[in-house]
Amino acid sequence: MDGFVIDPRLAADTIAVGDLDLCSVRLMDDSRFPWLVLVPRRTGLSEITDLADGDSRSLMDELRLAVRVMSELSQPDKVNVGALGNIVSQLHLHVVGRFLSDPAWPGPVWGSGASSPYPHHAATLLVERAAQLFSRA
Amino acid sequence: MDGFVIDPRLAADTIAVGDLDLCSVRLMDDSRFPWLVLVPRRTGLSEITDLADGDSRSLMDELRLAVRVMSELSQPDKVNVGALGNIVSQLHLHVVGRFLSDPAWPGPVWGSGASSPYPHHAATLLVERAAQLFSRA
Numbered sequence: 375m376d377g378f379v380i381d382p383r384l385a386a387d388t389i390a391v392g393d394l395d396l397c398s399v400r401l402m403d404d405s406r407f408p409w410l411v412l413v414p415r416r417t418g419l420s421e422i423t424d425l426a427d428g429d430s431r432s433l434m435d436e437l438r439l440a441v442r443v444m445s446e447l448s449q450p451d452k453v454n455v456g457a458l459g460n461i462v463s464q465l466h467l468h469v470v471g472r473f474l475s476d477p478a479w480p481g482p483v484w485g486s487g488a489s490s491p492y493p494h495h496a497a498t499l500l501v502e503r504a505a506q507l508f509s510r511a
Numbered sequence: 512m513d514g515f516v517i518d519p520r521l522a523a524d525t526i527a528v529g530d531l532d533l534c535s536v537r538l539m540d541d542s543r544f545p546w547l548v549l550v551p552r553r554t555g556l557s558e559i560t561d562l563a564d565g566d567s568r569s570l571m572d573e574l575r576l577a578v579r580v581m582s583e584l585s586q587p588d589k590v591n592v593g594a595l596g597n598i599v600s601q602l603h604l605h606v607v608g609r610f611l612s613d614p615a616w617p618g619p620v621w622g623s624g625a626s627s628p629y630p631h632h633a634a635t636l637l638v639e640r641a642a643q644l645f646s647r648a
Contacts, residue, residue, distance in 0.1 A: 421590055423578045434571040441560045452600070453558055456593035460609060460617035463589070472597060480597035485618035 378415045381464040387489070389497055392505045396432040397467075399440065399508065401501055404489035407478070408448035408471035410440050410504065419465035422457060433467070440469040443507040447471070447500075458484060515552045518601040524626070526634055529642045533569040534604075536577065536645065538638055541626035544615070545585035545608035547577050547641065556602035559594060570604070577606040580644040584608070584637075595621060 380398065388400035388411050396416075402409035414433060419425060425433060441453050450471030457467045470483050478486035492500070517535065525537035525548050533553075539546035551570060556562060562570060578590050587608030594604045607620050615623035629637070 421578055421582075422592065423575050423582070425575075430571050430575060431568060434567050438560050438562075438567060441558055445558075445560070452596055454593070454595045454597065455559065456591070456595070456619075458591045458593070458619060459589055460591065481622035482593075482595060482619045 378417050380413055381462045381466075384411065384413065384462050384464065384466060389501055391501050392508060394436045394439070394508070396429055397436050399504070401497065401504060402468075402470075402489075403491045403497065405492045405496065406487075406490050407476060407483050408444060408450065408500075409483065410444060410469040412436060412440055412467040412469065414465055416465075420459060420463045422465065424465065437467055437469065439508065439511050440467075442511060443504060444469050444471045446507055447504055454483065456482070456484065515554050517550055518599045518603075521548065521550065521599050521601065521603060526638055528638050529645060531573045531576070531645070533566055534573050536641070538634065538641060539605075539607075539626075540628045540634065542629045542633065543624075543627050544613060544620050545581060545587065545637075546620065547581060547606040549573060549577055549604040549606065551602055553602075557596060557600045559602065561602065574604055574606070576645065576648050577604075579648060580641060581606050581608045583644055584641055591620065593619070593621065 388402050391399040391401055397412040397414050400411045402411055414429065444453050448471035451474050452472045454470040454472050472479060525539050528536040528538055534549040534551050537548045539548055551566065581590050585608035588611050589609045591607040591609050609616060
């Protein structure tokens, strides 16, 4: 993968779930929201226009897969998808399960209050369940 | 297009730019941020997983086109892309040019303060320029 390294800040805020063909999948360590992050394993990407055409198709396929996994994982009222990169410029996509009862609804999760890390045992279970759903899909 | 009607709230907040094969393109009437909205002209869509496979590829192509147009239109420091739908559930994608100097940076634009409509002449110019960039691309 040509020396691809995940951004250290992104790595610190998330927990590895597994790798798809293009993207690494990570769980945001914030128990307030079920939140996956997809990171294409390509160097030097910031905007989705930086992707090769073929990779952009893979990204859409993997994004749709992640939305389906999120729906099954958390049964949310809505899924939010975003690629911002204002803080971490390395291209990454957020897939967030949202609930009418969550602390940021109907606003965005980004920039909303302080994150609340999972207890270790809960993170482990969630990661295992998410990985299982990805492998079955 | 099988009776597709754009959500009235989305229509009220935006100005028509033109139609691509799949999506209608609109300019958010908020002069704080250069902001395009793509709305796939299909009925009954809420999540990107509701799109047919072929339409999802078109959406990725048109989204990348819109990011390129936004980059040329406003020369932003970063482009933000999002599909939230917490308020308007009809599937729509935001493509927002962001600046280190803008009033919401580095936070998201969604839910950030009150929108500030364009003066009519400025909106007209922006829409014309955006339409020209789409047609050239």
